[in-house]
Amino acid sequence: MCYIWQNPTVPAEEVTLATLEKIPHVIDNLNISGGEPTLRRDLAEIVDVVYPKARVVEISSNGLHPERLEPIVRKHPHIKIRFSLEGFGDTNNQIRGEDDGFAIKVEGLRKLRELGGTDLGFAAVIQDGNVDELVSLYEFARNNGFEFSTSALHNAFQFHKNDNYPYDRMRLARQVERLITEMLKTHSVKAWFRAYMNLGLIRKILGQDRLIPCTAATDFVFIDPWSDVYACNVRPDLLMGNLSRQSWDDVFSGQLATRIRDQVAACNQNCWMVTTARTAMRSHWAPKLPKMQPLSWVLKNRLRVTVGLSVDFSAIDYTKVLPDREVSLRPSFFQTAFKRVVQHAADSHYRQGEFFNR
Numbered sequence: 001m002c003y004i005w006q007n008p009t010v011p012a013e014e015v016t017l018a019t020l021e022k023i024p025h026v027i028d029n030l031n032i033s034g035g036e037p038t039l040r041r042d043l044a045e046i047v048d049v050v051y052p053k054a055r056v057v058e059i060s061s062n063g064l065h066p067e068r069l070e071p072i073v074r075k076h077p078h079i080k081i082r083f084s085l086e087g088f089g090d091t092n093n094q095i096r097g098e099d100d101g102f103a104i105k106v107e108g109l110r111k112l113r114e115l116g117g118t119d120l121g122f123a124a125v126i127q128d129g130n131v132d133e134l135v136s137l138y139e140f141a142r143n144n145g146f147e148f149s150t151s152a153l154h155n156a157f158q159f160h161k162n163d164n165y166p167y168d169r170m171r172l173a174r175q176v177e178r179l180i181t182e183m184l185k186t187h188s189v190k191a192w193f194r195a196y197m198n199l200g201l202i203r204k205i206l207g208q209d210r211l212i213p214c215t216a217a218t219d220f221v222f223i224d225p226w227s228d229v230y231a232c233n234v235r236p237d238l239l240m241g242n243l244s245r246q247s248w249d250d251v252f253s254g255q256l257a258t259r260i261r262d263q264v265a266a267c268n269q270n271c272w273m274v275t276t277a278r279t280a281m282r283s284h285w286a287p288k289l290p291k292m293q294p295l296s297w298v299l300k301n302r303l304r305v306t307v308g309l310s311v312d313f314s315a316i317d318y319t320k321v322l323p324d325r326e327v328s329l330r331p332s333f334f335q336t337a338f339k340r341v342v343q344h345a346a347d348s349h350y351r352q353g354e355f356f357n358r
């Protein structure tokens with residue numbers, strides 16, 4: 001799903017604590033992502049710097065070194081932790097190239113809960129190789145008191161990868177419908193809105209336009225390992241500035257920021273990632289509250305499910321589905337040796353290219 005691991009950063013060039021200090025104390029959601037955040041030896045210090053700045057701070061990890069998160073959870077029990085998990089047993093191992101990943105992650109989250117963690121869960125990327133386990137995985141997470149968030153395959157410059165596409169799009173979409181129905185049957189408001197998020201994922205999987213226009217560069221940004229601030233992590237041409245050399249206000253004001261917001265408004269990528277879709281679903285002025293579009297869909301369909309009716313999927317046009325890809329399935333990378341490709345400082349950090357997300 002991503003080749004960041006083949007393009008490791010040089011630690012001395014990575015974003016510093018002093019740069020992260022420049023982030024103002026007005027952030028709603030701040031996601032510390034990767035690569036793999038637990039590889040930063042000063043992750044605990046990073047969390048100490050950003051924790052007071054945001055209502056919710058999240059660490060997205062592969063979950064293979066949960067012990068590195070233990071001191072953080074002890075100190076900040078309400079921090080949000082999500083471990084990438086693509087399925088049970090072999091499914092997870094084959095997709096992620098892990099050895100016994102499922103057991104390590106489940107045990108890791110249990111340990112973090114024992115230490116006081118309150119917002120712990122799994123994150124799965126819906127794809128051909130795991131979609132049949134999707135609903136069972138969700139039920140497993142629920143039954144064990146863990147959260148479960150989903151995304152779908154995307155292409156992005158940050159991933160160094162541009163060939164992530166589903167193959168059997170219709171099969172994926174129908175399974176996500178099942179997940180949505182299960183989420184709406186619960187008594188969790190969070191799950192109901194996740195159902196809407198998954199509705200957007202169906203559109204993404206089928207190659208259709210986003211449910212809600214993108215708010216990149218206005219309601220969210222992506223800070224890369226070199227402190228470069230981009231409108232999002234998909235398009236490398238939407239560079240707004242550099243937080244190590246500029247102030248936060250300089251990055252967000254001025255002609256360049258205005259021009260990039262205009263480019264975002266005209267962007268025809270159909271990405272629907274957790275962080276960006278969640279932001280689009282929320283009110284600009286009161287980010288804790290949803291916009292009217294998701295709110296009305298949630299209320300209507302929660303009611304329908306409560307009275308025994310099926311969910312209304314009319315937001316999806318099943319006559320407009322991109323054809324399945326006629327290429328062979330990718331090989332498994334499990335237990336395969338790769339030569340490390342180191343990116344040099346003189347590079348512009350990313351292999352430039354077009355990133356199409358249909």
Ligand code: SF4
Nearest residue numbers: 214232234267269271
């Ligand atoms: S829709 Fe365009 S601007 Fe928004 S996140 Fe996707 S690529 Fe970036």
